[in-house]
Amino acid sequence: MNRRRFLSMLPVLAASASLPMAVWAAEKPLPLGMVTFTFDDGLVSNYNYALPIFKRRGQVATAGIVASRVTSGNNDYMNVDQVRELEQSGWEIASHSLTHSRPVQIPKTYEQEPVVGWHVDEKDPSHFQTQYEYERIAGLYQDGKPLKEVFSLAELAATPGSYWLDRCIAELHARPFRGGDPAEIGIRAGSYQRELEESKRILVELGYNVDTYIAPHNYWTDDVEVISKRYYARACTGRDSDNRPGSFDPYAVKRFMAHSKDTPQSYMRIIKDHCLEHGGWVVFCFHGVGDNTGWEPYSAEGMDAVLGWVVEQKIPVVTIRDGAKIMAELKKNQNVPQTKSLVRKGS
Ligand SMILES: [Zn+2]
Known part of the structure; x- marks a missing residue:
C-alpha cells in the first residue's frame, strides 16, 4: 500500500x-x-x-x-x-x-553533574585533580564551555582547557579555563x-x-x-x-x-x-x-x-x-x- x-x-x-470488542477481536485493526x-x-x-x-x-x-x-x-x-x-x-x-x-556510565541528571573534591597539584597551580566516580565522561564543562579530552599528563600540561581521566586509578586531571579556589572551579560532567x-x-x-x-x-x-x-x-x-x-x-x-x-x-x-x-x-x-x-x-x-x-x-x-x-x-x-x-x- x-x-x-x-x-x-x-x-x-x-x-x-471504537467497534465493540467482539468485532474488534474478529477484525485486526492493522490487517x-x-x-x-x-x-x-x-x-x-x-x-x-x-x-x-x-x-x-x-x-x-x-x-x-x-x-x-x-x-x-x-x-x-x-x-x-x-x-x-x-x-x-x-x-x-x-x-x-x-x-x-x-545511562549507567555517567551522571543521570543535571543535579548530579558537579564534579567535587578537587585539589591543586603541588607543583602546578593550574593543574587540578580529583577521584572520579563514573565509568565514562560524556563531556566535561566549565562555565558551559567543553574542556578538551587529552590522553596524557604531558598533553594536559600543554593544553589549557583540557582534562585527562586516568582510568586505571579513576583519577581525573583538569587544566581548566580558569583556576582559583578548587571548591569554586565549577566543573560539570555531562549527564544523561x-x-x-x-x-x-x-x-x-x-x-x-x-x-x-x-x-x-x-x-x-x-x-x-x-x-x-x-x-x-x-x-x-x-x-x-x-x-x-x-x-x-x-x-x-x-x-x-x-x-x-x-x-x-x-x-x-x-x-x-x-x-x-x-x-x-x-x-x-x-x-x-x-x-x-x-x-x-x-x-x-x-x-x-x-x-x-x-x-x-x-x-x-x-x-x-x-x-x-x-x-x-x-x-x-x-x-x-x-x-x-x-x-x-x-x-
Ligand atoms: Zn548506536
Whole structure:
C-alpha cells in the first residue's frame, strides 16, 4: 500500500478501534501490520546505500543521529547536508544521543553533574585533580564551555582547557579555563539528561524536525524513560519483540536487532509471524548498510531484498513517528484486548 494512502486511512482505522470488542477481536485493526526500518549511529553508508534503495522503492525510514558526530568532520558519519537530504526524502531524523553513552556510565541528571573534591597539584597551580566516580565522561564543562579530552599528563600540561581521566586509578586531571579556589572551579560532567536535551537542541538548531529518541546500545531504564518525556514524544529501545496496539508504550518502542549474518528470509519470517499473522508493528534496528563500517553492518542486497518483499506484500512501511501515532490512535479505545507481544525465537 502506498504510504500516503495508508496514512490518510488513519481516521478510518481509529474509527474501527471504537467497534465493540467482539468485532474488534474478529477484525485486526492493522490487517497486514506495519514495518519500520531504523538505522542507528548516523553512518555515511545509510546515505550512500540505504537511501538509494528506499528511494527506488518509494519508501522511507528513520535515522538515529548522534548529535556530536554529525558536525565532527569524521567521514564515517553523515554530515549535516547528507542528513538533511534524508529528511527531505521523507525520512525521519531521530536523536541517538549526544555522545552515545549508557545511562549507567555517567551522571543521570543535571543535579548530579558537579564534579567535587578537587585539589591543586603541588607543583602546578593550574593543574587540578580529583577521584572520579563514573565509568565514562560524556563531556566535561566549565562555565558551559567543553574542556578538551587529552590522553596524557604531558598533553594536559600543554593544553589549557583540557582534562585527562586516568582510568586505571579513576583519577581525573583538569587544566581548566580558569583556576582559583578548587571548591569554586565549577566543573560539570555531562549527564544523561544532557544527552537527551542537548542532542535534541543541536539537531533542531541544524534544522531537523526531531521528536523521537533512540536509546544508544538500546540501554533504557525506568528513570531515564521518565526524564525523556520532557524532551521527546517517543523513544525506541531493543528487546527483539513487536509492538501491539493493546500494550503499546510510546516510550519503549520495541525493535528487532539486525545482525550481519541474518538472512533476508529470517526477517521475512519475523514479518510473517508478527505482522501478517498478528497485525503487529515490527521495527528493525539496523546500523551500517553496504560497507564494513559500524556495528553489525548489513549487505545492501539483503536490505533491498527485504524491503522489496515487504512492498510486494503490500505491508505499510512507516517511520517511527508515523507508526507510533497510528498505534496511539488504535490504543485510545479502551476495549482493545491486551495482546501479549511475541518474543522473537532464536538468534
Ligand atoms: Zn548506536
